[in-house]
Amino acid sequence: MALLRFDHVSKQYPGGFEALSDISFDIDPGEMLFVTGHSGAGKSTLLRLIHLSERPSRGTVLLEGKNLAQVKTRRIPFHRRRVGVVFQDHRLLMDRSVFDNVALPLIIAGVPRGEIGKRVRTVLDKVGLGNREKALPIALSSGEQQRVGIARAVAAQPLLLVADEPTGNLDPNLAAEIMQLFASLPAQGTAVLIASHDLHIVRRLQKRVLVLDHGRLIDDYRPASSP
Numbered sequence: 506m507a508l509l510r511f512d513h514v515s516k517q518y519p520g521g522f523e524a525l526s527d528i529s530f531d532i533d534p535g536e537m538l539f540v541t542g543h544s545g546a547g548k549s550t551l552l553r554l555i556h557l558s559e560r561p562s563r564g565t566v567l568l569e570g571k572n573l574a575q576v577k578t579r580r581i582p583f584h585r586r587r588v589g590v591v592f593q594d595h596r597l598l599m600d601r602s603v604f605d606n607v608a609l610p611l612i613i614a615g616v617p618r619g620e621i622g623k624r625v626r627t628v629l630d631k632v633g634l635g636n637r638e639k640a641l642p643i644a645l646s647s648g649e650q651q652r653v654g655i656a657r658a659v660a661a662q663p664l665l666l667v668a669d670e671p672t673g674n675l676d677p678n679l680a681a682e683i684m685q686l687f688a689s690l691p692a693q694g695t696a697v698l699i700a701s702h703d704l705h706i707v708r709r710l711q712k713r714v715l716v717l718d719h720g721r722l723i724d725d726y727r728p729a730s731s732p
């Protein structure tokens with residue numbers, strides 16, 4: 506069964522503008538892929554329908570066969586244990602330590618206290634910040650802050666991680682490093698969908714690419730080496 510399915514999904518924003526038109530595709534468990542397209546093509550909108558910041562106007566989005574329309578607004582924090590989100594601007598709490606930033610969603614999600622410390626330290630080690638858990642985000646570089654954002658999303662052990670332009674503010678070397686971090690997640694069972702308009706990065710990773718153009722899915726490209 507597909508992990509995620511878009512079935513003839515359209516999204517109109519208030520005012521009537523159609524940001525996505527009749528989109529259908531599947532994502533397999535543990536798959537890594539990109540969604541690309543010009544500014545305004547609908548990339549962020551597509552991700553918002555997955556992490557439930559927006560709802561479709563027509564069609565259905567299914568996670569493990571279950572229609573996301575059935576997820577009530579008050580259950581969205583629980584949905585985000587299964588679907589993690591990484592934003593370009595990190596959205597870290599600047600007055601809380603690195604440890605607290607990663608731990609907070611786990612506390613909200615009701616993960617037992619005893620497990621939280623272990624999980625936070627494991628993911629911070631994974632993103633190379635095991636020695637910075639007491640630091641405030643302000644003391645970290647932009648790339649390090651982005652890694653905290655990724656650690657925070659990964660700590661909940663999501664089935665799917667969606668990332669919106671996660672390397673947009675980073676220099677090319679750091680961007681490549683962050684992409685390698687994403688590329689390591691499928692081996693641990695997390696599928697990854699990254700919105701990016703940076704074709705250089707997208708091509709280099711040789712993964713499946715969904716191409717949006719004015720809200721339409723115009724290509725679903727799979728390189729020969731991609732699973």
Ligand SMILES: Nc1ncnc2c1ncn2[C@@H]1O[C@H](COP(=O)(O)OP(=O)(O)OP(=O)(O)O)[C@@H](O)[C@H]1O
Pocket residue numbers: 518519522523524542543544545546547548549550551702
């Ligand atoms: N809340 C909103 N209300 C009305 N229109 C919106 C809203 N959010 C996005 N749009 C419009 O929907 C279209 C798609 O926007 P979206 O942010 O999904 O594109 P994008 O491909 O992510 O663009 P970018 O690369 O510039 O971030 C745009 O024309 C945008 O102006």
